[in-house]
């Protein structure tokens with residue numbers, strides 16, 4: 205791993221309300237970590253190779269805390285449906301195809317190529333229940349240079365026959381085989397335990413997954429309180445659970461002893477939010493998906509005030525795009541609707557706050573990630589916003605905001621680094 209210095213117009217979050225702006229400055233990378241940002245380069249770093257990116261914007265890589273790789277091929281389709289119908293008519297039929305490894309390889313190749321080009325440097329990814337196809341996805345992610353957690357999905361009930369493991373025992377065994385097969389294979393691609401959601405996982409399966417989680421010390425990802433029909437279904441499946449999240453927590457799969465991401469959390473009750481705060485559960489806020497599948501608006505301002513850990517998720521293909529710039533825009537916009545239409549005490553989210561969620565907020569799941577402060581892993585995106593003339597002589601802050609709203613991540617990223625390694 206090489207040590208180097210980048211020069212350019214550097215922006216990063218220090219806190220939700222503090223976005224640091226450093227024009228014509230230097231950020232130093234040593235051993236894959238940032239040594240900080242400087243107006244003039246300290247003597248001790250002057251011998252390092254310097255890449256001068258001129259007036260390009262340099263900011264930390266985006267973190268996607270929730271994305272479904274096998275849904276990428278049908279992104280933008282079925283977007284007039286609600287969650288449960290969409291799962292049955294779009295998501296499940298597509299995921300069934302991943303038993304065919306040729307299909308899996310070609311579809312996952314496109315997914316990884318496009319994720320590589322995006323502003324995302326790290327992601328938490330759902331695969332399907334197919335072990336071999338999941339390994340192909342992990343191979344491709346590893347080669348991309350991106351850093352990720354990838355989960356072989358577990359599901360043993362309420363799914364089409366072709367997308368349902370034969371028993372809880374078989375699901376556990378496949379998961380164990382997967383973990384054995386990938387053990388020691390990757391540097392930047394890590395396994396994550398992935399019970400799809402409560403309706404697809406029997407009590408027996410959750411119980412077994414806990415033993416696997418404990419043995420391998422795995423993190424966990426799943427879905428929570430996304431949609432009213434889903435929530436009612438969970439109530440009827442788990443009459444003894446105090447709330448949806450309690451159905452995971454009864455098996456200790458809810459953050460207490462293994463870092464955990466729960467996607468959506470649109471309808472979390474006060475008890476559920478309190479438990480998430482207590483257990484340190486990460487919320488993956490997925491506003492694009494929540495709009496597309498008519499799920500609703502997550503009261504993210506309230507969750508911030510309660511001190512929950514929060515990052516953003518594209519939730520492709522509930523979300524129609526992998527662009528976290530798009531997710532940022534949607535997060536700000538839906539927070540305004542929540543304030544205007546639902547709760548006037550719940551102020552809209554600012555750009556700075558949501559940029560923080562997209563970088564340092566979600567980055568915390570990976571450790572010291574999502575900022576250029578000293579000691580943070582060196583994940584960086586270099587973006588050329590000159591395509592759109594800056595007639596207003598904007599501040600760096602305003603150039604960054606404009607680049608996000610104009611979705612310049614699709615056209616204007618010139619270079620990207622993850623943990624100090626150049627991705628392109």
Ligand code: GUN
Nearest residue numbers: 295400401427493519522
């Ligand atoms: N809940 C269970 N599975 C899924 C999925 O694939 N996407 C979304 N958005 N919600 C889910």
Ligand code: FE
Nearest residue numbers: 270427467519
């Ligand atoms: Fe999802």
